[in-house]
Amino acid sequence: MKYLFTALTFLPLFCFSNPYHPGGDTSQTFYNKFSFALEAKNLPLEAKLDFAVGNGFFKNPWIPAPATTTARDGLGPLFNTNGCEKCHVRDGRGQKLTQDGIQKVSTLVRLSIPPITPEQILLQSLYGPIGDPIYGGQFQPLSTTNVSAEGNVVVRWHSKVTELNDGTNVTLQWPEISLKNLQYGDLNPKTVLSARIAPAMIGLGLLEQIDEQDIINNQKQQALRKDNIKGQISWVWDKIKQQTVLGKFGWKAAQPSVSQQNAAAFHGDLGLTSSLFDSAPCTSFQIKCLEAPNGGEHEVSDKILIFVEHYARHLNVPKRTKLEKQGEVIFKQAKCDICHKPSYITQENKYLPALSKQTIYPYTDMLLHDLGSGLTSNQEFTASTQQWRTPPLWGLGKHEQVTGELSLLHDGRASSMLQAILWHGGEAQESVNIVKALKTEQRTLLISFLESL
Ligand code: HEC
Ligand code: HEC
Structure with missing residues (x-):
């Protein structure tokens, strides 16, 4: 009896810590290109319905105001595209900008x-980047009728060759971004452009x-390193x-939570207001944008924000088929x-049972x-020009x-x-x-491991 008891207490540890299941019990089998779009496997039935509602608001296009479908209007006046999934392709990442830069939204x-005066430095570190005075913090190449879009993005790809110790040459490419057909005058000469692909x-x-204590400990442990x-x-x-809180989302971890990141996306990418971002995405220089009809005081209601938060929190991390x-x-x-x-083992949260106490394998320190x-x-915020958040590799x-x-x-x-x-x-x-000094076979093994994730 005593042995059975011991076996049972260790059993859960054994079952739940499984590197084949990077997302713990949320992980589903990876079948095809729609596998990132699946809900957490352990999501309770009633929560699956809310997931489907949230999915609708993520997937379906929004339309300009005024419209008969009032739950889904208010797009723009300035925007990047009309739906979340246009960028987060099948809930996966986005596509590279091509030469003209226009189609790949x-x-x-x-x-x-860049903040220079002490006041700007303080404001930037507390409240985030200071946008271009005319164009704001994000370039929006599309607009509703009667309002001019901001212009177009142009990309020039450059390349250089790096040689590995075994003689292999690898070509590395990078995009140089510029803006053309600017409709509201010149950019501020100091404005810095930074291209970001949808994760x-x-x-x-x-x-x-x-x-959060785990993330704080990561920082403490690394501070003690000799390298x-x-x-x-x-x-x-x-x-x-x-x-001020710990940032987690976005390439520079500038957003503290899934919900704030979502509301920022509704605002910056789709031009939709909500209780968190309540003014239209126009600067004081964009008069027609300010005067254009809107889809109500908050174009995205708190109810919709909650559905989309629930959806965005509960997408599964597909299973692996090999460990390498x-x-x-x-x-x-x-x-x-x-x-x-x-x-990591996620914290206990009785409101989010599917995400609670899961052993996960994200491969990031969140720093x-x-x-x-x-x-x-x-x-x-506190991220310098060369700092990026370690992205998860799952x-x-x-x-x-x-x-x-x-x-x-x-x-x-x-x-x-x-x-x-x-x-x-x-x-x-x-x-x-x-990595440059690895033998060819060892490098292949490393790449196979990354591909197995
Ligand atoms: C125009 C393309 C585009 C659209 C449309 C878009 N996103 Fe994003 N999304 C991005 C980019 C780019 C980032 C990374 C931003 C950064 O790091 O500055 C991002 C980041 C995110 C993240 C954080 C992911 C992570 O790993 O940290 C979430 C969550 C998110 N978007 C949700 C949404 C939602 C919800 C919508 C619809 C309301 C949406 N996005 C619409 C491009 C887009
Ligand atoms: C000092 C911290 C650090 C180390 C060490 C490190 N990485 Fe990274 N890694 C990052 C950061 C930060 C990024 C994001 C950079 C960016 O997007 O510009 C990144 C990005 C990546 C990406 C792209 C992920 C994506 O979603 O686009 C891969 C793949 C990757 N790293 C693999 C590795 C491998 C393999 C090693 C060891 C050879 C390694 N990294 C070592 C911090 C690190």
């Missing part, structure tokens, strides 16, 4: 002015449920709590696992790291099947795992040097 361009939506609720790896927490403004243990050993030898920290001058952008080998292309890193510049690694620098320079 899923890479958007952030605009910001995948999988496992966001699980990341949100990582205990250069020193991740930092992104401190950001929480509009609901009205205080030899490759994982190399991953650790190259110190990738310091930033791409393999696993900001300086990856060197090859990957510069703008400042966002689902890495599946993006190509879901989106139809592989576009890694914040602006989608890397088309292969190896290219993504070679763009690392700064705190990760030693990792890059180790």
Whole structure:
């Protein structure tokens, strides 16, 4: 009897900690390009209905006001596209900007002015980037009728060749972004452009449920390291709590929660107001935009925000079919696992049972790291121009099947795992040097491990 009891107490530990199930009990089998769109496997039945409602608001296009379908109107007047899924393709990541930059909406361009005066520095670190005075914080190439769109994004791709120790040449490409046909006058000469590709939506609720103490401990442990790896927490403004909190979402971890990130997307990407972002996406220089009809005081009601939050929190992280243990050993030898920290147990949350106490394998420390001058952008809150949040690597080998292309890193510049690694620098320079020096077979094992995720 006593032995049975002991066996039973260890059983749950054994069952729930399974690297084949990166999202714990949320993980479903990966079948095809729609697998990122599946709900958490352990979602209770009644919660599945709310998931389906949230999915509708994520997937279906919004329309300009005034319209007869009032629940779904208010698009614009300035916007990037008309629905979340246009960018988060099948809940996966977006597509790279092509040469003309216009059709591939899923890479958007952030605009910001580097803070210089003490007042600007303080405001920036507390409340986030200072946008261009005329065009605001995000470039919007589309508009409703009667209002001029802001202009077009133009991309020039550059390339360089890097040689590995075994003689292999790897071509690395990067986009240079500029704006043309500007409809409201020139940009401020100081305005910095930063292109961002839409990340995948999988496992966001699980990341949100990582205990903050675990993230703080990651920072503390790295501070004690003798090498250069020193991740930092992104401190950001929480509009609901009205205080500075730990940032988790977006490429620079500028958003504290799934709900605030969603509301920011409704506002910045679709031009829809809500209780969190209650003014139209127009600056004082965009008069017609300010005067255009709207879809009611809050175009996205709190009810809709809650449905979309529920949806965005509960997308599954698909199962893996192999582990590639030899490759994982190399991953650790190259110190990738310091930033791409393999696993956590999520905190207990009685309101989110499917996400509670799950052993997950996201491969991120949720901290900001300086990856060197090859990957510069703008400042966002406490994140410097060269700092990015370690992105989770779960689902890495599946993006190509879901989106139809592989576009890694914040602006989608890397088309292969190896290219993504070679763009690392700064705190990760030693990792890059180790990978460059690997024997060909070892490098193949490392890549196979990344593809197995
Ligand atoms: C124009 C393309 C575009 C549209 C439309 C769009 N997104 Fe995004 N989304 C992005 C980009 C780009 C990012 C990364 C932003 C950054 O890092 O600055 C992002 C990030 C996110 C994240 C954070 C993911 C993570 O891993 O940190 C969530 C959640 C999200 N979007 C939800 C939504 C919702 C909900 C909608 C619809 C209301 C939406 N998005 C519409 C491009 C888009
Ligand atoms: C110092 C921390 C750090 C180390 C060490 C590190 N990474 Fe990263 N990794 C990052 C950050 C930060 C990014 C995001 C950079 C960006 O988007 O510009 C990233 C991005 C990636 C991406 C692209 C993910 C995506 O969603 O686009 C891959 C793949 C990756 N890393 C693999 C590795 C591998 C393999 C190693 C070891 C050889 C490694 N990393 C070492 C911090 C690190």
